[in-house]
Amino acid sequence: MLWILQIISYFRHYNWYTEFPDIPIILSGLPSVGYIKKNKDKISLIINMCDEFLYDSCGIPTVHYNVIDGTEPDVNTYMHASVTIQNEILINNNKKILIHCKAGQYRSASILLAWLYYHYSIKRQFMSLTNCLQYIKMYRPQVGNNIATRKNIIVYTNIINNLFY
Secondary structure, eight states, rough: HHHHHHHHHHHTOOOSEOOOSSEEEEEEEOOHHHHHHHTTGEEEEEEEEEOOOOOOOOOOOOOEEETTTOOOOOHHHHHHHHHHHHHHHHHOSSSSEEESSSSSSHHHHHHHHHHHHHHHHHHOOOHHHHHHHHHHHHHTTTSTTGGGHHHHHHHHHHHHHHOOO
């Protein structure tokens, strides 16, 4: 019986949809069609990091990256997603981008981490991966602690450093 209370307590503090106050991003686990319909007017793009889920995006443009659960996106995915997010923000700066995977802890958070690093690099405002991760975890504490130390994100940041510094 105690384990049931622990699970309920965990999910009561677990934000399925995290909207960041100063960037136009919503980070989430697999979104419901109801959520997408309700927020259709404020979302300009959906980035789906799941290889296992396809769904009705209610007419919202969707970029789908087939990343297997439990794996890290490859360097090309980090690069493409970062440029896609940056371009979408420039085009539709009054709308948000929904980035999701199944639980919103690793794959989608890794893409947000990559974009934050890219975003601050092109503005020439250095922000370390650790600081980017701390920012994400401030609003979404369930994000994995190790996403900033995975192999492909390190290779990606080295490429970004060579381009901008």
